[in-house]
Amino acid sequence: xxxxxxxxxxxxxxxxxxxxxxxxxxxxxxxxxxxxxxxxxxxxxxxxxxxxxxxxxxxxxxxxxxxxxxxxxxxxxxxxxxxxxxxxxxxxxxxxxxxxxxxxxxxxxxxxxxxxxxxxxxxxxxxxxxxxxxxxxxxxxxxxxxxxxxxxxxxxxxxxxxxxxxxxxxxxxxxxxxxxxxxxxxxxxxxxxxxxxxxxxxxxxxxxxxxxxxxxxxxxxxxxxxxxxxxxxxxxxxxxxxxxxxxxxxxxxxxxxxxxxxxxxxxxxxxxxxxxxxxxxxxxxxxxxxxxxxxxxxxxxxxxxxxxxxxxxxxxxxxxxxxxxxxxxxxxxxxxxxxxxxxxxxxxxxxxxxxxxxxxxxxxxxxxxxxxxxxxxxxxxxxxxxxxxxxxxxxxxxxxxxx
Amino acid sequence: xxxxxxxxxxxxxxxxxxxxxxxxxxxxxxxxxxxxxxxxxxxxxxxxxxxxxxxxxxxxxxxxxxxxxxxxxxxxxxxxxxxxxxxxxxxxxxxxxxxxxxxxxxxxxxxxxxxxxxxxxxxxxxxxxxxxxxxxxxxxxxxxxxxxxxxxxxxxxxxxxxxxxxxxxxxxxxxxxxxxxxxxxxxxxxxxxxxxxxxxxxxxxxxxxxxxxxxxxxxxxxxxxxxxxxxxxxxxxxxxxxxxxxxxxxxxxxxxxxxxxxxxxxxxxxxxxxxxxxxxxxxxxxxxxxxxxxxxxxxxxxxxxxxxxxxxxxxxxxxxxxxxxxxxxxxxxxxxxxxxxxxxxxxxxxxxxxxxxxxxxxxxxxxxxxxxxxxxxxxxxxxxxxxxxxxxxxxxxxxxxxx
Numbered sequence: 131x132x133x134x135x136x137x138x139x140x141x142x143x144x145x146x147x148x149x150x151x152x153x154x155x156x157x158x159x160x161x162x163x164x165x166x167x168x169x170x171x172x173x174x175x176x177x178x179x180x181x182x183x184x185x186x187x188x189x190x191x192x193x194x195x196x197x198x199x200x201x202x203x204x205x206x207x208x209x210x211x212x213x214x215x216x217x218x219x220x221x222x223x224x225x226x227x228x229x230x231x232x233x234x235x236x237x238x239x240x241x242x243x244x245x246x247x248x249x250x251x252x253x254x255x256x257x258x259x260x261x262x263x264x265x266x267x268x269x270x271x272x273x274x275x276x277x278x279x280x281x282x283x284x285x286x287x288x289x290x291x292x293x294x295x296x297x298x299x300x301x302x303x304x305x306x307x308x309x310x311x312x313x314x315x316x317x318x319x320x321x322x323x324x325x326x327x328x329x330x331x332x333x334x335x336x337x338x339x340x341x342x343x344x345x346x347x348x349x350x351x352x353x354x355x356x357x358x359x360x361x362x363x364x365x366x367x368x369x370x371x372x373x374x375x376x377x378x379x380x381x382x383x384x385x386x387x388x389x390x391x392x393x394x395x396x397x398x399x400x401x402x403x404x405x406x407x408x409x410x411x412x413x414x415x416x417x418x419x420x421x422x423x424x425x426x427x428x429x430x431x432x433x434x435x436x437x438x439x440x441x442x443x444x445x446x447x448x449x450x451x452x453x454x455x456x457x458x459x460x461x462x463x464x465x466x467x468x469x470x471x472x473x474x475x476x477x478x479x480x481x482x483x484x485x486x487x488x489x490x491x492x493x494x495x496x497x498x499x500x501x502x503x504x505x506x507x508x509x510x511x512x513x514x515x516x517x518x519x520x521x522x523x524x525x526x527x528x529x530x531x532x533x
Numbered sequence: 534x535x536x537x538x539x540x541x542x543x544x545x546x547x548x549x550x551x552x553x554x555x556x557x558x559x560x561x562x563x564x565x566x567x568x569x570x571x572x573x574x575x576x577x578x579x580x581x582x583x584x585x586x587x588x589x590x591x592x593x594x595x596x597x598x599x600x601x602x603x604x605x606x607x608x609x610x611x612x613x614x615x616x617x618x619x620x621x622x623x624x625x626x627x628x629x630x631x632x633x634x635x636x637x638x639x640x641x642x643x644x645x646x647x648x649x650x651x652x653x654x655x656x657x658x659x660x661x662x663x664x665x666x667x668x669x670x671x672x673x674x675x676x677x678x679x680x681x682x683x684x685x686x687x688x689x690x691x692x693x694x695x696x697x698x699x700x701x702x703x704x705x706x707x708x709x710x711x712x713x714x715x716x717x718x719x720x721x722x723x724x725x726x727x728x729x730x731x732x733x734x735x736x737x738x739x740x741x742x743x744x745x746x747x748x749x750x751x752x753x754x755x756x757x758x759x760x761x762x763x764x765x766x767x768x769x770x771x772x773x774x775x776x777x778x779x780x781x782x783x784x785x786x787x788x789x790x791x792x793x794x795x796x797x798x799x800x801x802x803x804x805x806x807x808x809x810x811x812x813x814x815x816x817x818x819x820x821x822x823x824x825x826x827x828x829x830x831x832x833x834x835x836x837x838x839x840x841x842x843x844x845x846x847x848x849x850x851x852x853x854x855x856x857x858x859x860x861x862x863x864x865x866x867x868x869x870x871x872x873x874x875x876x877x878x879x880x881x882x883x884x885x886x887x888x889x890x891x892x893x894x895x896x897x898x899x900x901x902x903x904x905x906x907x908x909x910x911x912x913x914x915x916x917x918x919x920x921x922x923x924x925x926x927x928x929x930x931x932x933x934x935x936x
Contacts, residue, residue, distance in 0.1 A: 150651075152878070155748055156559030159650065169749055169763070189763045215886055220672040243652045247562065248553075249644060249677070251651050252658060252670025267655025269623040274652070334741040338734070343746065345558055346572060347787065360572070360592045384750065475555070483618055 131282040131491060132162070132198075138273050139178045145238020146231070147273060148265075149174040150246060155385050157245040158472035159274045166197030167385040173227065174199065175234055185230055208233075220250075224257040231263055239264045243274045271477060279469065279477040280491030285387065286515055286524075289470065289493055292389040293513060293524045295340035296381055300391065300527055302336045303329065303377070307397055307533050310369075317369045317397050326350050327365030333379070342381035349378035349392075356394075356507040359464055359499060371398030374407075374506040376499075380474045390474045390495050391525055392511035395533050407500040407508040408531045410442045414498040415510050418466060422496065424518045428478060428486040432466040435498050436482060444500055447482050459503055467495040470513055492516040493524075534685040534894060535566070535601075541676050542581045548641020549634070550676060551668075552577040553649060558788050560648040561875035562677045569600030570788040576630065577602065578637055588633055611636075623653075627660040634666055642667045646677045674880060682872065682880040683894030688790065689918055692873065692896060693927050695792040696916060698743040699784055700930045703794065705739045706732065706780070710800055710936050713772075720772045720800050729753050730768030736782070745784035752781035752795075759797075759910040762867055762902060774801030777909040779902075783877045793877050793898050794928055795914035798936050810903040810911040811934045813845045817901040818913050821869060825899065827921045831881060831889040835869040838901050839885060847903055850885050862906055870898040873916055895919040896927075 139147060151157040151171040154164060161167065163174045164184060172186035172194065184199040185208070194202045205211065208229045213222035231240070242255060242265050255265045271279065281289065306329060310319045317324045333348050350363040353373040369375065373396065380390040394408060414435045421431045436446040445454065445461025457463070465481035468474065470493050478486050478494055488494075494516065499509030512525035542550060554560040554574040557567060564570065566577045567587060575589035575597065587602040588611070597605045608614065611632045616625035634643070645658060645668050658668045674682065684692065709732060713722045720727045736751050753766040756776040772778065776799065783793040797811060817838045824834045839849040848857065848864030860866070868884035871877065873896050881889050881897055891897075897919065902912030915928035 153749075156648070189761075241652060242655070243650070245559070245648055246651050247646070247675070247677075248649050248651060248654050248658075249646045249671045249675045250673045252645070252655060253672050254670075255651075255655060256670060267657075267659060268652045269656050270653045272650070272652045274650075331741070335738055338737040338741055343748065345746065345748070345787070358592075385748070 131280050131285070132277055133282065134277055135176065135273075136179055138276055139241075142241065142268070142273055143239055144178065144241045144266075144273065146175060146177045146236040147241040147243065148227070148231075149243045149274065150251075151244040152246070158278070159244045161385060161472055162274065162278055164194065164197040164199060166193060168193045168197070173230055175230055175236065177234060177236055178238075183230075183234060185226075220253070223254060224261070227254065227258055228261050228263070231258075236263070239266050241266060241268060241273055243272060275477060278471055280489055281471060281493045281515070282491065285471065286491075286493065288383070288387045289389060289513070290524045292342065292381065292383050292387050293391070293526075295342055296379060296389040296391055297525070297527045299333060299336040299340055299342070299381070300377065300379060300393065303333055304395070304533065306332055307369075307375075307395065310397060312371045312398055315370045315372060315398075317371055324369045325365065326352055326363040326367040326369065329369070330363070330365065337381055340381075342383060344379065344381040346380075348380075349376060351376045351378075351507070354504055354506050357459070357501045357503045357505060359501060359507060359509065369397060372396060372400060374400065374404050374508055376507050376509050378509065378511065387472060388470055388474050389524075390470050390511060390513060391527060392497055392499075392509045393527060393529065394508045394510060394531065396531055397533050400531055403502070403505060404508065405531065406442075407444075407502070410439060410444065411498050411500055411508045411510050412529060414438050414462075415496060415512070418496050418498065419512070419514065419521065419523065422488060422494075422514065422516060423520045424488055424490045424516055426488050428466065428480040428488055429482055429484060432480055432482045435466055436462065439498075439500065451482075459501065461500060462498060463501055464499060467497055469494050488516045490517055534683050534688070535680055536685065537680060537683075538579065538676075539582055541679055542644075545644065545671070545676055546642055547581065547644045547669075547676065549578060549580045549639035550644040550646065551630070551634075552646045552677065553654075554647040555649070561681070562647045564788060564875055565677065565681055567597065567600040567602060569596060571596045571600070576633055578633055578639065580637060580639055581641075586633075586637060588629075623656070626657060627664070630657065630661055631664050631666070634661075639666070642669050644669060644671060644676050646675060678880060681874055683892055684874060684896045684918070685894065688874065689894075689896065689927075691786070691790045692792060692916070695745065695784065695786050695790050696794070696927045696929075698745055699782060699792040699794055700928070702736060702739040702743055702745070702784070703780065703782060703796065703930055706736055707798070707936065709735055710772075710778075710798065713800060715774045715801055718773045718775060718801075720774055727772045728768065729755055729766040729770040729772065732772070733766070733768065740784055743784075745786060747782065747784040749783075751783075752779060754779045754781075754910070757907055757909050760862070760904045760906045760908060762904060762910060762912065772800060775799060775803060777803065777807050777911055779910050779912050781912065781914065790875060791873055791877050792927075793873050793914060793916060794930060795900055795912045796930060796932065797911045797913060797934060799934055800936050803934055806905070806908065807911065808934065809845075810847075810905070813842060813847065814901050814903055814911045814913050815932060817841050817865075818899060818915070821899050821901065822915070822917065822924065822926065825891060825897075825917065825919060826923050827891055827893045827919055829891050831869065831883040831891055832885055832887060835883055835885045838869055839865065842901075842903065854885070862904065864903060865901060866904055867902060870900055872897050891919045893920055
């Protein structure tokens with residue numbers, strides 16, 4: 131977490147860190163150190179054992195002050211606009227960074243982070259090195275990866291609140307499914323066949339009502355398509371009674387924290403096979419939730435999930451590792467979970483592939499799933515905070531297959 | 534445009550280019566060369582005078598095929614997953630890039646592009662250099678900046694279509710303003726005072742209906758707040774009769790092209806001062822539209838706009854350049870326009886500060902504005918395509934101050 135910055139800098143032998151970018155949108159590193167959205171981004175500089183400073187455009191000073199950095203400076207204080215006119219963009223940018231590093235007496239190795247256009251930043255970094263700054267790149271996990279990996283109580287509070295809003299979206303979507311009527315395997319809502327497109331339009335409106343965005347679109351995979359865990363559901367797909375629906379929703383508050391939850395539903399009566407898959411997945415998740423805690427190895431916990439699945443006759447990633455290619459598309463075909471924070475793809479990784487010791491403050495998805503091509507899939511996903519002796523589950527949504 | 538790639542590579546002495554990233558979302562460079570959204574991104578490689586190849590995760594091969602790259606490969610073909618288990622993420626990634634560059638016999642200097650986490654990519658590039666690859670960073674405009682600067686007919690078609698959808702959102706929002714009733718300076722809609730928050734909720738729903746996103750939120754600045762061109766309008770702001778409303782909306786199709794349009798409206802009767810500002814801005818825009826064409830210098834065209842404004846007694850950036858600090862917040866306080874494509878902040882830049890020769894296929898905003906602290910602002914923005922002898926205006930929305 132952010133309070134570990136000095137400690138991580140010391141461990142990595144860094145005298146200073148810079149986090150930069152032309153926006154905090156799509157730049158989780160910069161958002162993280164600022165703690166607020168700044169439309170045109172800026173330059174964050176922190177020396178070891180000193181308070182950070184953030185340099186932004188004049189018009190963004192107000193946005194910047196909503197974050198956690200106390201010392202805000204503007205480009206104008208560095209005469210950036212004048213240099214821009216005099217020297218053009220590239221040289222003016224180099225001069226700006228050089229002035230910032232010098233004014234604040236940055237010493238030693240300088241880590242440089244942020245999601246930026248790499249070509250021009252490699253060029254910038256090389257220019258700064260020629261001016262004597264010891265800028266370095268880091269392998270992953272970088273210092274920022276390491277800080278972001280465990281969440282402090284403020285971050286957990288924000289993730290949890292996004293969770294409450296996300297679950298309201300799911301509940302409202304369920305009302306539509308529950309208010310539908312069946313004619314054989316056809317599902318009707320307000321007298322018209324219910325398509326995935328219609329459901330998704332409602333989901334998007336519910337997200338708007340909660341002021342959440344889901345840039346990459348919600349997964350609402352109905353029927354055999356749900357056998358592919360990444361299938362998002364085409365607008366024209368028909369919802370049919372008895373077929374599994376994998377509903378995986380992962381929205382974000384404007385430029386900030388994310389949530390991620392999955393439930394699997396069937397309108398009408400599920401087949402015995404889907405029911406068995408559901409029971410296995412639910413039990414697998416329960417085993418995982420019982421065993422995930424500070425100090426546990428996520429690889430071992432994922433192993434317990436695989437044990438259960440294999441005992442019930444399903445393939446797992448261990449089969450794939452032994453060369454059984456069928457396990458690529460059948461059975462438990464993905465990892466157990468991933469970290470959630472400013473993104474839905476961050477550390478820790480919960481899988482059978484890598485050792486991963488769980489730590490207090492890890493926020494991760496726990497999402498076992500089973501898939502059978504031609505039939506469909508079942509996945510159940512909660513978001514949990516790892517604690518000593520157990521976990522805190524941020525997902526409150528009921529787990530029920532039949533609607 | 535993308536068909537100029539070989540020519541730009543030759544000009545820059547590049548034997549190959551790589552565009553990379555872990556998603557096309559928030560990575561316009563990668564989206565651009567693929568021509569479609571790929572959730573987990575990939576590695577795009579093109580040698581001079583050869584067709585490009587795109588390497589993606591197995592599960593993204595389908596998404597990748599919707600784009601313009603014909604040759605799609607997967608990480609598995611490079612045994613990436615095995616290397617990942619054997620060597621961990623950093624070394625596996627270096628090996629992957631090394632194998633891709635070698636299999637396709639990349640020669641000479643290799644430009645490296647994309648919006649990525651800079652620290653780990655600087656580290657990756659240094660590892661690849663140690664393996665003998667001549668990876669370079671470029672100053673701006675990079676090769677990708679240069680390609681993206683002029684749009685081909687397919688891109689213009691897409692921008693134009695986003696424009697049609699954006700304008701429908703504006704039209705529907707106007708219906709709300711037109712259906713409002715006045716009591717003195719208070720504005721009521723459906724019997725409740727009309728706040729910016731209520732209007733924005735409708736705008737967000739209209740955007741959903743058009744399947745557009747506006748990640749950074751729409752500007753709906755009502756009253757004196759509109760004197761700051763970057764003020765977005767707080768949810769609690771009241772809409773009042775007679776006060777200017779700057780409505781600036783800049784949505785994007787999921788992961789793709791953007792549009793950007795601004796109109797200024799007054800519910801009820803505007804003051805004489807707002808009316809004068811509006812007439813000056815409209816005339817300024819008209820002068821700009823008449824003079825922007827292939828071969829014109831945007832600095833000169835912006836100069837014509839400044840001439841008009843100064844003649845009418847308004848401050849311009851030329852006053853600021855002469856040291857008149859008042860011109861920072863009063864009068865015409867920003868540039869004339871900016872390029873629009875996969876972002877709303879790209880080349881060309883239309884301002885009095887820099888020479889900028891306009892080229893066929895430039896797509897740019899034309900948005901003069903006037904601001905007076907305490908009173909408010911007026912801005913009118915169209916999106917145009919620069920052509921020989923003139924321009925093609927993609928904005929069809931009526932320009933009218935009074936509703």
